[in-house]
Each structure stands twice: as C-alpha cells, then as structure tokens.
Amino acid sequence: MHLVEVMVAGVIWSGALGAGFQLSSRGATLLQRNQQMLQVLEVIERDRLQLQVSWREHRTPEACLDDAHFEPQVNDLPMPTGIRRVVKISEREGGALVEWWQKDSPVLLRKQLFTSAGLGLCQLG
Numbered sequence: 001m002h003l004v005e006v007m008v009a010g011v012i013w014s015g016a017l018g019a020g021f022q023l024s025s026r027g028a029t030l031l032q033r034n035q036q037m038l039q040v041l042e043v044i045e046r047d048r049l050q051l052q053v054s055w056r057e058h059r060t061p062e063a064c065l066d067d068a069h070f071e072p073q074v075n076d077l078p079m080p081t082g083i084r085r086v087v088k089i090s091e092r093e094g095g096a097l098v099e100w101w102q103k104d105s106p107v108l109l110r111k112q113l114f115t116s117a118g119l120g121l122c123q124l125g
Contacts, residue, residue: 040082040083040102040109041109041110043080043081043082043083044080044083044100044109044110046080047077047080047083047085047100048098048100048110048112050077051074051077051098051114052114052119054074054076054077055070055114055119055121056119056120056121059121070087070089070095070096070114074087074096080100082102082103083100083101083102083103083109084100084101084102084103084104085098085099085100085101086098086099086100086101087099090113093113093115094115094116095113095114095115095116095118096113096114096115097111097112097113097114098111098112098113098114099111
C-alpha cells in the first residue's frame with residue numbers, strides 16, 4: 001500500500017468512528033428523554049385517576065346539573081411534582097377542562113374534558 005492510500009483509509013476510518021460515536025451519543029440522549037417523558041405521563045395519568053375518584057366520591061344528587069362541583073375537590077388534591085394542573089369550568093361544553101402543563105414551561109402535556117355524564121354522575125330515574 002502506498003502512503004496516500006493508508007492516509008485516505010485512516011481519514012475514512014476516523015470519520016466513520018466519529019460518526020458512530022455521535023449517533024450512539026444522540027441515541028442515548030433520546031432514550032433518556034423518552035424515559036423522562038414516560039415518567040411525566042405516568043404522573044399525569046395518576047393525577048387524572050385521582051381527580052376522577054375524588055369527583056365520584058363527592059357526588060351529589062344535583063351533580064349532573066351543576067358543573068361547579070368540579071372545582072372544590074381539585075383544590076383539595078396535591079399538585080403533582082413537576083406538573084402544573086389548570087382546571088377551567090367549560091360553559092360551552094359543560095364540565096371541567098383540565099390541562100396538565102410542564103411546570104415553568106409553556107409545554108402543554110395533556111388536555112381532557114370531564115363531564116358529569118362521562119364520569120357516571122348522572123343517574124336516570
């Protein structure tokens with residue numbers, strides 16, 4: 001082999017090795033971010049279930065007609081770590097619109113509308 005061929009082969013090999021390390025590092029970073037996001041979504045799901053249980057436990061006969069019963073129980077529940085929960089009474093759709101935001105960030109993670117009928121609070125007859 002000539003010296004030029006050895007040098008070209010060395011440059012190609014080092015470039016490929018560097019690209020491989022970069023891809024490996026990027027993959028590890030993405031994996032870590034995905035795991036963190038999964039943990040955040042689990043916290044949100046747990047909070048959503050706690051809200052539903054709280055609203056069902058504090059059901060009143062007039063709960064089907066009055067959406068104001070959503071707010072008091074929300075204030076009694078602790079705020080999840082790293083998450084900001086916003087509850088708005090939705091007059092247009094009827095019910096409570098709950099938004100989960102990443103704390104100190106403009107990133108909306110989940111949004112869900114809860115209605116009395118959807119929670120099984122309305123009873124026929």
